[in-house]
Amino acid sequence: MNNYSNKEKVKGGRAKPGFSAQKKEVGNREAYQALDFSADKKNLRKVGNSIFSGAVGFSVLFISVLILLMLFSLFMTSFPAIKASGFSILTGMEWHPESGKFGGWPFIVGTLMTSALALLISLPFSLAISLALGEYYKTGIISTIISSSIQLLAGIPSIIYGTWGLFVIVPIVQKIQMGMADKGIIPFGLSIITASVVLAIMIIPYSASLARDVILQVPQDLKEAGYSLGGTRFAVIRRVILPYSMTGIFAGEVLAFGRALGETMAVAMVVGNLRKVPANIFSPGATIASVIASEYNEASPLHAAALTELGLILFLITIIFSFAGRYIINKRSIK
Numbered sequence: 491m492n493n494y495s496n497k498e499k500v501k502g503g504r505a506k507p508g509f510s511a512q513k514k515e516v517g518n519r520e521a522y523q524a525l526d527f528s529a530d531k532k533n534l535r536k537v538g539n540s541i542f543s544g545a546v547g548f549s550v551l552f553i554s555v556l557i558l559l560m561l562f563s564l565f566m567t568s569f570p571a572i573k574a575s576g577f578s579i580l581t582g583m584e585w586h587p588e589s590g591k592f593g594g595w596p597f598i599v600g601t602l603m604t605s606a607l608a609l610l611i612s613l614p615f616s617l618a619i620s621l622a623l624g625e626y627y628k629t630g631i632i633s634t635i636i637s638s639s640i641q642l643l644a645g646i647p648s649i650i651y652g653t654w655g656l657f658v659i660v661p662i663v664q665k666i667q668m669g670m671a672d673k674g675i676i677p678f679g680l681s682i683i684t685a686s687v688v689l690a691i692m693i694i695p696y697s698a699s700l701a702r703d704v705i706l707q708v709p710q711d712l713k714e715a716g717y718s719l720g721g722t723r724f725a726v727i728r729r730v731i732l733p734y735s736m737t738g739i740f741a742g743e744v745l746a747f748g749r750a751l752g753e754t755m756a757v758a759m760v761v762g763n764l765r766k767v768p769a770n771i772f773s774p775g776a777t778i779a780s781v782i783a784s785e786y787n788e789a790s791p792l793h794a795a796a797l798t799e800l801g802l803i804l805f806l807i808t809i810i811f812s813f814a815g816r817y818i819i820n821k822r823s824i825k
Contacts, residue, residue: 561805568799570792579799585765585781587789592796594803596767600775601804603682603768604757605750608689609743615690616698616746617739623698624705625727644695652759655688660760663687667772675772680762683771688756693746700745704738705731737819744815751808754779778804 565572571579575592582593619636627633664679671677708731716726732739762774763784778800786797 561802564798564802564805568795568802571795571799574792575796579796580803583767587785587793587796590792592793592799594778594796594800596765597776597778597781597800598803598807599767600682600761601751601777601779601807603771603775604685604689604761604777605747607682607686607771608693608750609747611686611690612694612697612746613743616694616701616742619694619698620701620705620739621727621731623702625723625731628706640695640698643691644699648692648753648756649759651688651692652756655684655756655760659684659687663772670772675770678762678774680760680774681772682761682768682775685757685761685775685777686771688760689750689753692753692756693749696749697739697742697746700742701735701739704735704742707738708734741815741819744812744819747815748808748812751804751811752779754783758783 571592574590575582579592579594580598581595582591583595584591584593585596619640623633623636627636660679663681663684664677667675667677667679667681712730712734713726716730721729757777758780761776761780763776763780764774765776765781768775782797782801786794789797
C-alpha cells in the first residue's frame with residue numbers, strides 16, 4: 491500500500507511540478523523570443539520612420555532650393571537689362587527694343603486684366619458644374635458625361651484653344667465692337683475680352699474639379715440637419731454647403747488664377763499683342779507671357795535680358811498671389 495502510494499506521489503506529486511517547471515521555461519523562452527521579435531519590429535519601424543522623414547525633408551529642401559535657383563538664374567540672366575535701365579521696366583509705358591526702351595507696365599496690366607476677367611467669367615460656370623456633380627448628379631450617366639467633358643477640356647492643348655478662339659470668339663467680339671463703334675472702339679476682334687473668354691474656358695476644369703471634391707466632403711449630418719429644419723435644397727446649398735466648402739472653392743480659384751497668369755499660346759493668338767496699356771476690355775493688349783513668346787526668338791542680347799526680366803516679374807507675381815491665397819485660406823478655414 492505504501493509502495494503504491496509512493497508511486498502515486500512520484501507520478502503525481504513529483505512529476506507534475508517538473509512538468510510545470512518545464513512548461514514555464516518554454517513559456518519564458520517564447521516570451522523572450524516574442525520580445526526580441528517585437529524589439530526588431532520596433533527598430534525596423536524606427537528605421538522606416540527615419541528614412542521616410544529624411545525623404546520628406548529632402549523633398550522640401552529640394553523644392554525650396556530649386557525655386558531659389560530659378561529666381562537666381564532669372565535674375566542673373568536679366569541683370570544686363572537691370573544694369574542698363576534699373577527697375578524702370580515696372581513703371582515704363584513704352585516698349586521699343588530697337589531704341590532701348592523697355593517699359594513693361596502695359597504687359598503687367600494686360601496680364602492682370604486678362605487673368606482677373608477670366609476668373610470672373612469662369613466662376614459662375616465652375617461653381618455650377620461643381621454643385622451639379624457634387625450635389626445633384628453624384629452618379630449616373632449625366633455625371634459621367636459632365637466629368638468626361640471636364641477632363642477633356644483640361645487635356646486640350648492651348649494651341650487648339652487659341653485656334654478655336656481665333657475662328658469662333660474673335661468674330662463674335664468683332665460684331666459686338668462694331669455696335670460700339672460710336673464710342674471709339676475699333677472692331678479688331680482681338681482684344682482683352684477675347685483672351686479672357688478663351689482663358690475662362692481653359693481654367694474651368696481646374697476650379698470646378700477642386701470645388702466638386704470639397705462639396706462631396708460636406709458631412710451628411712450637416713445637410714440632414716438643414717433639411718430637418720425645413721430647408722429646401724437651395725437653402726441647404728446656400729446656408730450649409732457653400733459656407734462649409736468656401737475655403738476649398740477659393741483654393742480652386744487661386745489655382746485657376748495661377749494657371750491663367752502663365753498661359754501663353756492661346757492668349758498670344760487672340761489678345762492683339764499691342765504694346766500699350768489697354769484702354770478698356772475691348773481694346774487689344776498684351777501679356778507678359780505672350781510678349782515673351784512672340785519676341786524671344788529674334789531678340790538681341792539686351793532685348794532677351796529685358797524679356798527674362800519680364801519672366802522674373804511674372805514669377806514674382808505668381809508667388810505673391812499664391813502666398814496671399816494661402817494666407818486667406820488659412821484665415822477662413824474651419825477649425
